[in-house]
Amino acid sequence: MMKKVYINSVGSISSQKTFDNDEFLNDIINYHTTNISVVNPNYKEYLDAGSARRMAKGIKMGVVASKIAMDEAGVESVDAVITGTGMGCVIDSEKFVSRLIDNNEEYLTPTSFIQSTHNTVGGQIALGIQCKGYNFTYVHSSSSFESALIDAKLQLTLDEASTILVGGIDELGPHMIQVHGLIKHIKQEKTIDNLAILNSGTEGAVFSEGANFFVLSNGKENTCYAELVDVEILNTLSKERLEQQVRSFLNQNKMTINDVDVIVLGNNGDVSFDEYYSVLTNGLFKNTQHTAYKHLSGEFKTVSSFGFWLGAKMLKTQSIPQIVKLNDNAPKAIKNVLIYNQYRGENHTFVMLRTC
Amino acid sequence: MGASIAITGMGMLSAIGNNVQENYDSLVQGKTGISKISRLSTIHKDSIMVGEIPYTNSAMEAMLGLPKNHSFSRTSLLGSLAAKQAVASAGIRDISKYKTGLISASTVGGMDMTEQYYYDYLENETHRRFIKEHPLGDGTNKIAQQIGLNESLVTTISTACSSAANAIIMGSRLIKAGKLDRVIVGGTDCLSKFTINGFKTLMILSDTYNTPFDENRKGLNLGEAAAYIVLESDKIVKAENRKVLGYVKGYGNTNDAFHQTASSENGDGATAAMEKTLKVAGVNPSQVDYINAHGTATPNNDLSEGRAIIRVFGKKVPPFSSTKAFTGHTLAAAGGVEAIYSILALQNNTIFPNLNFKTQMKEFNITPETHLVEKELQMVLSNSLGFGGNCTSVLFSKEP
Structure with missing residues (x-):
């Protein structure tokens, strides 16, 4: 159904x-x-x-x-x-x-x-x-x-x-x-x-x-970029509770940390709030490929739609442009991409994309 | 429609009352909230009438117990009070016991502060805390905070005058899909110079009491309001032994795709929205007992909506009325205000009068209900139509 x-x-x-x-x-x-x-x-x-x-x-x-x-x-x-x-x-x-x-x-x-x-x-x-x-x-x-x-x-x-x-x-x-x-x-x-x-x-x-x-x-066409697996928004979230929420997001999609091949992060260079992303890159996703995009796009309230574009493009082309890489843990194949964003510590979003 | 969407709480403030009971009393007594403007200083004060809420901002700050340096706009103050009323009336003691969300609607947001301090921000630090309050989403987050919602689905819809009705649709869908067990939905908008002048330039503001569906209608009166209802899943209703006030039986949203601000002459979008709603609900037009019309009293809206009603209901148009003559047009909040009025109509088996109607419109022969009518009601349809061609209908019912 x-x-x-x-x-x-x-x-x-x-x-x-x-x-x-x-x-x-x-x-x-x-x-x-x-x-x-x-x-x-x-x-x-x-x-x-x-x-x-x-x-x-x-x-x-x-x-x-x-x-x-x-x-x-x-x-x-x-x-x-x-x-x-x-x-x-x-x-x-x-x-x-x-x-x-x-x-x-x-x-x-x-x-x-x-x-x-x-x-x-x-x-x-x-x-x-x-x-x-x-x-x-x-x-x-x-x-x-x-x-x-x-x-x-x-x-x-x-x-x-x-x-x-x-x-x-x-x-x-x-x-x-x-x-x-x-x-x-x-x-x-x-x-x-x-x-x-x-x-x-x-x-x-x-x-x-x-x-x-x-x-x-809900029909897959030849032009398909990716499957949209799940989306979640949270009005508030502390750094201490972030990993817990990521885990439950993965759980509800029957996934584990190892299933995530690339994580797309919303770092914008604001030293006061980028720590949220560090929680994930130093913690749960330490060994995952990290990518970011706001040094290319700047910041605006719907800029995560550019992150969504990036995730979809990476899945379709099975490539990760050098300019978006934050580390060097490129997977052999990109199957699942997790996109995480927040702005000034509020309105946190998780989006999971999968190859189609 | 599958799982039923129960309405278990309501809260509101409008020009005719500071809570649901006061609103009901005014509706029954035929007491309008339309008057000359007193709280805002505008050069149009002698040429317009509005539906104002008497509370000052400081009175509401005190009621909410906010600190002196808070950054709530009037929209957020009104919204917080109404949402808190709704949560209390549903008997919710621990909001995080079930997966709960908030979907609020607004068009004005923090504009009342922006227009007040627009240049002051550049010179003085004093009011800069309101800069962040301008976008609609920040106001909604404040309301979420006031009702104790954390780590939750909280969002804002802005589709002009149909906004709150659309919040009800999205909330219902989230419960239907099992994404949420409970959701507080509605809208809030305060009066601002921005909207007063905007509607003034469109030349659709009446200089006297608005007269929905009247041949000689001269336009709308703007109003301010906040109104929220609590939607809960069957699971909660059963577990908490809730008193259900009514149900969201069906809904439909369409676009007129005709003009940015005007409705199509024959109400194509409104017709489709009502038809879609009845289809989703699985009911026949003849089962609708009362229509709470959008009825803004602009020449364009009432003609277009009236024709749409005739297209959907044919020769058997149920009793209908617009309650805008009581409250004024409360923009994003209107769909929430009128959802509550629809539920009050069902609960009390009462059709509220369309005030100020005198002369039959010449384009058709349907006439709004002008008196308070007591009648057994099972289903009430509420219409909300807005700029950008946005058309929404929601059907409320007594039984699931």
């Missing part, structure tokens, strides 16, 4: 050149600032000129990343669209708030307000592909994307839907960058070597943006 769930395609717009699915981190870009943007695809290849000009950044990234994923899966529509976003369309929210204050609530126009709604990206994707099915948006900080995954997985397992588009999107706004710098959630360094941030030894993260979309299905 319970059906398996497969990742049949991917679409990624990130700070690296990831929109071309034929490549896998071949050319790496290094950045030297503490807030970074994405490598833009040629949006006009995917959108009409009017839309490409009119659409807010987050909407554009989301719509195009979803198109890349749908093209690869060879589907024109899906049964449901489920998105995760930690902040929603912040650029338009900031525009509306600042105009509201600056003009004392006068001379406002609706455009920014309409685009500021958190489910705008999900709504715009549905509108574009005329998907009249289920449409949800999760907005829960660093577990927004995984919340969307849980929802999709439940529907596909129970056969309530057969093909679902799932994605994580976040954009950066100027005010957001300013204020998160003030509270030191963004690193204070004037210039920084992003490829080396995981060993920075300083507080805060490098903020960025991006969109990663996936076509999930």
Whole structure:
């Protein structure tokens, strides 16, 4: 009765050149600032000129990343669209708030307000592909994307839907960058070597943006990247309780530590919170291949969708790019990949992927 | 639908009451919560009316026993109080005894603080603790903390005005699949200048009392509210000998895929959501005894929703009413508020009136219930429709 769930395609717009699915981190870009943007695809290849000009950044990234994923899966529509976003369309929210204050609530126009709604990206994707099915948006900080995954997985397992588009999107706004710098959630360094941030030894993260979309299905297609085995989110978790929770996650999937071939970690170079990952790399997964990605993508609330992309790509290509390796314990074959992420000690997520 | 989803607790604050009983009393007495705005300073104060909750933030801080330097937005204060009421009313003493989750809905989140300190943050350190409170998820985590939920599935849904109804759907599905034994679901949104001005620019705010399904309706009144219900599995109901208030019998979510803010003329999305709900529940349209409509009193919504109701129920449209004339449109919380009103309707066999209705709409001949009606009710359908084409229906029943 319970059906398996497969990742049949991917679409990624990130700070690296990831929109071309034929490549896998071949050319790496290094950045030297503490807030970074994405490598833009040629949006006009995917959108009409009017839309490409009119659409807010987050909407554009989301719509195009979803198109890349749908093209690869060879589907024109899906049964449901489920998105995760930690902040929603912040650029338009900031525009509306600042105009509201600056003009004392006068001379406002609706455009920014309409685009500021958190489910705008999900709504715009549905509108574009005329998907009249289920449409949800999760907005829960660093577990927004995984919340969307849980929802999709439940529907596909129970056969309530057969093909679902799932994605994580976040954009950066100027005010957001300013204020998160003030509270030191963004690193204070004037210039920084992003490829080396995981060993920075300083507080805060490098903020960025991006969109990663996936076509999930309970039918396995030729394009299949991986099987989505399980997803779990936890609002709180102490370092002392972390290993216990990992063990129970493995147990509920009838797996042991030795079944995990690669672990994808959410290290972002924040010395105050990366210790969570050290608990696992020095403990349970001491002898496992460790990988990390935020020195390539930066940090944003749905950046774990980039970690998900990385896990899926490694399983499909059966290769681990040198740039993501934190140690040298490469397995002969990659069968199971565990992805673990948290942001500032909250909203912990575990995702298990398996070769398909 | 397989395993049944029991509703065992409810908690809420709205413009017509600070708890479920007060809300019920106002509904029965036909007492509206709509008034001129008093708590927020806005240049629109003379041209709009709202559904405000009388509590000040400091009153709520005291009720929750928060320290002086806390970082709760008004949305989180309201949400915490309502969620605590819900947990208490279900008789939950040890929340971690069963696998429990929280799914909260919001659209505003910490925007009330952001709009207040937007530039102040840059100059002064005093209020910077609220920066982290801006995203919706941080507010939900605070509510989780207030009800003692740790190492749990806690998440937030934001699908505009259908958000809390969607939280009910996701919660029901998690119990149905055995992922959780218990889940607190609902939503919270406070009034903010951001939403007042946003809806103002869309020109859908009424300058007087909102009049759902009336020919001369002039738009909506915004309101603030927080409302949560406790969903529990058969296992808990049996083990704890729970008093069940009602059941989530079916649900449906669809997308209109028509326009970012407007509903399609014939309510395609709303029609599909109601049909899907009845199908999931395995019931016929004739078994629905009352519809608590979305009925925001905007020209577009009421026409589109009314047509959708006719498409689903044909010549036999059950009694329906919108309770927005009592509370105003409470955005993400609306689906939670109206879920509780639907359950109160079932418990008391009472249909609540659609206040302020005078003139029949000319596009169709269905008329909302304008008086309090006592009638045996078995099933109540609740609609929630939102921006982004989001359409949701939830069916509540007396029996599993």
